[in-house]
Amino acid sequence: LGEDSFEKNLWEKIPRIKQELSFAQIKELARFFAQIVDYKSPFTSTHSIGVAEDAERLSRYMGFDEETVQKMYLAGALHDIGKVAVGNEILEKPGRLTEDEFAVMKHHAAYTYYILSGVDDFDEIRDWAAFHHERLDGTGYPFGKTATELNTQERMMACIDIYQALTESRPYKQGMPHEKACEILRDMANKGWLDDTIVKQVEDCFRG
Numbered sequence: 627l628g629e630d631s632f633e634k635n636l637w638e639k640i641p642r643i644k645q646e647l648s649f650a651q652i653k654e655l656a657r658f659f660a661q662i663v664d665y666k667s668p669f670t671s672t673h674s675i676g677v678a679e680d681a682e683r684l685s686r687y688m689g690f691d692e693e694t695v696q697k698m699y700l701a702g703a704l705h706d707i708g709k710v711a712v713g714n715e716i717l718e719k720p721g722r723l724t725e726d727e728f729a730v731m732k733h734h735a736a737y738t739y740y741i742l743s744g745v746d747d748f749d750e751i752r753d754w755a756a757f758h759h760e761r762l763d764g765t766g767y768p769f770g771k772t773a774t775e776l777n778t779q780e781r782m783m784a785c786i787d788i789y790q791a792l793t794e795s796r797p798y799k800q801g802m803p804h805e806k807a808c809e810i811l812r813d814m815a816n817k818g819w820l821d822d823t824i825v826k827q828v829e830d831c832f833r834g
């Protein structure tokens with residue numbers, strides 16, 4: 627039985643109602659999932675919501691239309707949703723991860739891609755979310771995409787993911803100051819990992 631006919635059979639046996647949700651309702655759901663992921667990750671307990679808010683702010687700063695701004699919020703909130711498939715013994719491990727553990731950790735981005743592939747009309751949001759560990763020079767993961775395959779929103783998400791993680795304050799640790807975080811981003815752009823024009827936008831948008 628192919629996947630398509632399985633789906634068709636299921637629809638016939640269990641009639642379901644398609645429910646259209648408003649953007650506000652989708653946003654609430656995305657926030658809900660972001661909180662689950664953040665709750666699971668004690669070292670980055672406001673990361674998903676923080677990335678969502680930063681993605682919204684940077685998109686607005688860069689002059690995107692409101693629909694794109696809202697979609698960037700959703701992509702930001704859901705970018706690490708694949709972490710639900712990574713064990714807590716890895717997410718909560720205090721010290722350095724072993725090579726094997728890091729390999730498992732890296733799977734989260736592929737899981738994000740897989741999970742969001744199951745949502746109707748989410749292709750763009752899925753890609754903006756799931757490619758946040760890709761690098762322009764092809765050394766990122768999980769797909770090893772290169773510059774020609776990474777659009778503006780995907781490049782933005784890679785920058786924001788790092789910027790938020792560096793600047794996020796935690797109960798026991800003050801976040802890195804803006805200027806210092808930007809130095810690191812510039813360094814990563816010089817290495818060919820991040821888009822330098824977007825790093826510049828991040829610098830300007832989040833200053834002060």
Ligand SMILES: [Fe+2]
Binds near residue numbers: 706734758759
């Ligand atoms: Fe991630």
